[in-house]
Amino acid sequence: MDDIKKNIMENIKKNRLAPSMLAIDFRHMEDELKAVAGVGVEIIHVDVMDGAFVPNISFGPPVIKFVKEAVPDIKLDVHMMVQEPSRYFDKFIQLGADNITIHAEATSNLRVDLLKIKDSRIRAGVAISPDTPVSEIEAVMGIIDCVLVMSVYPGFGGQKLIPEALDKAREVKELRDAKGLDFDIEMDGGINRDNVKEVLDSGVNIIVAGSAVFGANTAENAKEFLELIKD
Ligand code: DX5
Ligand code: ZN
Numbered sequence: 001m002d003d004i005k006k007n008i009m010e011n012i013k014k015n016r017l018a019p020s021m022l023a024i025d026f027r028h029m030e031d032e033l034k035a036v037a038g039v040g041v042e043i044i045h046v047d048v049m050d051g052a053f054v055p056n057i058s059f060g061p062p063v064i065k066f067v068k069e070a071v072p073d074i075k076l077d078v079h080m081m082v083q084e085p086s087r088y089f090d091k092f093i094q095l096g097a098d099n100i101t102i103h104a105e106a107t108s109n110l111r112v113d114l115l116k117i118k119d120s121r122i123r124a125g126v127a128i129s130p131d132t133p134v135s136e137i138e139a140v141m142g143i144i145d146c147v148l149v150m151s152v153y154p155g156f157g158g159q160k161l162i163p164e165a166l167d168k169a170r171e172v173k174e175l176r177d178a179k180g181l182d183f184d185i186e187m188d189g190g191i192n193r194d195n196v197k198e199v200l201d202s203g204v205n206i207i208v209a210g211s212a213v214f215g216a217n218t219a220e221n222a223k224e225f226l227e228l229i230k231d
Contacts, residue, residue, distance in 0.1 A: 013182060015229040016206045018045040018077050019222060020188070021067070022058060022157045023210030030070045035219040037071045040226055044074050045188070045208045047157075048092075050082040053106045054155035061091050068096040075099065077206075079127065079188065081154045082106060086113045093120045101125030101148050101186075104136050111140055118143065125186065129154055130162050134171045144183050146206070147172050151199075152189030157210040161190030166202040173203030193221075196228050 021044060024032045033044065046064060051057040058081075068076065075098040082088060085102040086109070092100055100117045104126055107113050117124035125146035126137050130153055137147065149172060151165035165187060172185055186206035187199050196207060207229055213221045 013184065013205055015200065015231050016043055017041055017213075017222065017225050017229060018043040018186070018206055018208045019213040020045040020047055020157065020208050020210030021063075021214075022047045023214040025214065029066070032214055032218055033067060033071045033074070036213065036222045037074055039219050039223045041222055042075060043077050043098075043206070044071070045210075046076055046078045046097075047210075048078060048080050048082055048088075049155065053083040053103065054081045056155045061095055064092065064095045064097070077101070077125075077186075077208075079125075079148065079208075080106070084108075086116055089113075089116055089120070093117075093122060097122060099123035099125055099146060101127050101146060103127045103129065103154070105129055105132055110137075111143070114140055114143055125184075127154075127188075128168070130165065134168055134175065138175060141175065141179060141181055141183065146184040146186055147176075148186040148188055148208075149204070150189055151187050151191065154189075159190050161195060161199075165189075166198065169199075169202040169204050193224055193228060196225065200229060 019036050049056045049058040077099045078092050078097045079101050083106050114124045123145035125148050126144050127148035129150050149169045151161045152159035184206050185204045187204040188208035191209045192212040
C-alpha cells in the first residue's frame, strides 16, 4: 500500500488523464483498458453508481476486480456516487483502489468518512456536484488528496460541460494556494479535446474523460489527450 500511495503522491499537481470506464464498450473491456494503458495512461476513473444517490446503476466489485487484473499497473480512481459510501470502503480498498472519492452530498459524516479512507493509507478525494458550493468542502481541505469538481450532474456520461464548473475550480485552487495545501484538482464531465485547455487553465490537473476517449479510436483519442495535457 505504501508504495502505491507514494507513486501517486510523487505525481501530485502534475497533469493526468483519467479515462472514465463508464464509456467503455463492455464487450471489449479488456482490449479497451489495454489500449489506454498502452499509450501511457496511468489512471482509470471508475464510476460506481448506486441507483440512489444518482438515478443510474453502473457496476461494482466484480468489475473493479476484473480491471485490476486486466491492467494491474494502472491506478484505480474510484468515484463513488453512492449514498453513505463508507459501507463499501473496505471492499474497494481490498480490491486495490488507489484513490476513493466520495460526494460531500452523499454522507452525513464527511470528515469521518474521509479519515477512514486515509486510515487505509490510500488517497481520499471529495467531490462536489454542480449545485454544491465550494464552501461546503473548505473545512476538509486539509485532510484530502483531491477535490473533484463535477462539471455535469452526476449519473450519466456524454453530457455537456457546465461552464460554471471552471469558476468553481478556480475558487478551489485559490483556497488551496491560500492555505498552502497541495491536493490535486480533478474535473469530471463533458471534457473533450476542444475544451481541455480551458479546463487546465482553471487549475484542474486531473482530467476525467469518458465518451471523448473510449469508442472507435480509443488509443488514438487517449494519445491526443495526453499530448494536449502535457505539463
Ligand atoms: C458522470 C461520471 C463521469 C462520466 C464522464 O456521472 O462521473 O465520470 O463518465 O463521462 P463524459 O466524459 O462522457 O462526460
Ligand atoms: Zn466520475
